[in-house]
Amino acid sequence: MLNTIGVIGLGVMGSNIALNMANKGEHVAVYNYTRDLTDQLVQKLDGQAITPYYQIQDFFQSLETPRKIFVMVTAGKAIDSVIGSLIPFLEKGDVIMDGGNSHYEDTARRYDDLKSNGIGYLGIGISGGEVGALTGPSIMPGGDKDVYEKAAPILTKIAAQVEGDPCCTYIGPKGAGHFVKIVHNGIEYADMQLIAEAYTFLREKLHLSVEEIAEIFETWNQGELKSYLIEITAEILRKKDELTGLPLIDVILDKTGQKGTGKWTSIQAIDNGIPTSIITESLFARYLSSLKEERINAENILSGPEMDPQNLDKHLWIEYIRQALYMGKVCAYAQGFTQYKMTSELYGLDLPLKDIALIFRGGCIIRAEFLNVISQTYQEQPDLANLLIAPYFAEKVKEYQIGLRKVVCEGVVSGISFPCLSASLSYYDSYRKGTSAASLLQAQRDYFGAHTYERCDLAGVFHTIWQ
Structure with missing residues (x-):
């Protein structure tokens, strides 16, 4: 029996995608340029229909036609190298899918090169991390619609499922899928930074213990702030370090990494005159965190405000920070979806905003309760300029701005840095003013x-x- 799909690149994500496909009934051929990762995957198999190949020719010959090949390797030159090695074996009608975090302009270039030879190319945004890859990620395919239709039965099958619907939909032409993914990651950067700032306020201003803050996040995750990132934050704060017995959060070095997708989001926005200040501030916050040694030195030289000790009403201020976090998240999503809308209009991508919100509800990192509202909003108002002026969110931010204002002001007078909370307030106040x-x-x-x-x-x- 010929294999229905092939997977090249068997790191954590590629291996889990292959296992996901096999668990959903596909016969999967796998290949990796180094044998060790192939052998590691073979050791994980428990009867799944996955067949390893150690020669690219054998891998190719095992696939049914038109061949469907899912590539999961590091973005950049590695993708070009893989494509170059595949070209001698490809035939018209075959389909290559790039599931890595490629830059959408690189995807568009590869699409053009392969299309001229009759080869289909899909740039596929994948969100959900290694767990999502195995159990069901959010999938954002871009390319020709007819090429997508060849792969759709498999992609929709392995995607996360919410209320019976797959978190996978056709996004648009050429690099549209990877473009949607990079902006998703920009929203993710902002969301994470906003949560970190809320945590900072609870700990430094309200002097709550890590355990108490974990309880607060767990409670928040039962309401309108319900989201994957809020959920895992509660779990992270409950984790103890096995070596010291301390909360693990207290022994993790405060230097944030990043792989470039957030930067691409900001650069694309800047190049096209799109205001994404919250997303960009979250990127700069990561850059500043990397200057750990400089910050340690500056702490001994630079002073903050002298503060009189004060006892804030904890219950009142926990509600204020909840409101501030919710409003900040709404502003961040508003910027991300505005970037989708403006870019779609600029380049004629016809991005399906309501469907993008729907496929973000499951599997992906930024899945959140209010994505249902966002999707319904674009269903009713497809030409909506900004989520902030949608009736539901306009009413929410009208109510919650007091919490955001109080938290930002308290942070400013206390010398606490709130790059994304303050950027959210500035964005809101700038957007709501008809004259500036x-x-x-x-x-x-x-x-x-x-x-x-x-x-x-x-x-x-x-x-x-x-x-």
Whole structure:
């Protein structure tokens, strides 16, 4: 019997994707450029229909036609190298799927190169980490619709399922799938940083123990803040270090890593004039955290505000920080979905916003309770400019802005850095103002550079001789 699909790249994600496919009834051929990872996967098998191959020719010959090959290797040159090695064996109608975190522009280039030879290419965003890869991730495929249809029976089968629907949908042409994934990761960066700032306030201002904060996050996860990241935060805070007996969070070095996708989100937004200040501040927060040695030195030189000891009403302020976190998350998702909308219009991608929200409900890292509301919002208002002005969220932020304002102000006077909470408030206040000080900036630009300006009361472009 020929294999229905092949998987190349057997690291943690690739191995788990292969196991997921086999567990869902597919016959899977697997290949890795080094034998060790193939052997490790073989040792995990428990009767699954996975056949290892150690020569690329044998791998190819084992696949039914048109061949469907899922590539799960490191983004960048490794993908190009794999594609280059496959080309001599590929035939018209075959399909290559890149499930890594590739840059969407690289995906578009590979798509064009392969399409000219009659080969289908799908750039597939995958979210859910190693557990999601095994049990059901959120899947974001981009490429030609007819090529997607060849792979759809398998992709929808291995995706997370929510209320009977797969968390997989056709996203759009060329690199659309990987574009949606990088912005997903930008939202993820912001969401994580907002949660970290809420944790900081609970610990440094309310002086709560790690155990008490874990209980708060667990409670929050029962309500409108319910999400994967809130859930795992509670679990993380309950974890004890086996060596010291301390909360594990207290022995983890405060230097945050990143693999580039958040950076790509910000660069794309900057290049296209899209305001993603919360997402970008979360990226800068990671960069600043990496300067650990400098921060230790600065702590001994730079001073913060002198504060009189005060006892804040814990119950009141826990509610304020809950409101602040919810509003910050709404603003971050609003920026991400605005980036989807504006980019879709700019490049004619026709991104299905309501469907994107739906496939984020399961498997992926940013899955959250209010994604159902976001999807319903775009179902009813497909041309909505910004989630903040949707009736449901407009009412929520009207109510919760007091919590965000109080938390940000308390942080400022206390010398606590809240890059994403404060950026959320600035974004909200800037977006809700019909008139701003940008008129002064335009006047300055015209003064020193004769860049001209428009007027509120007359049509046309104007320049003033200022001196």
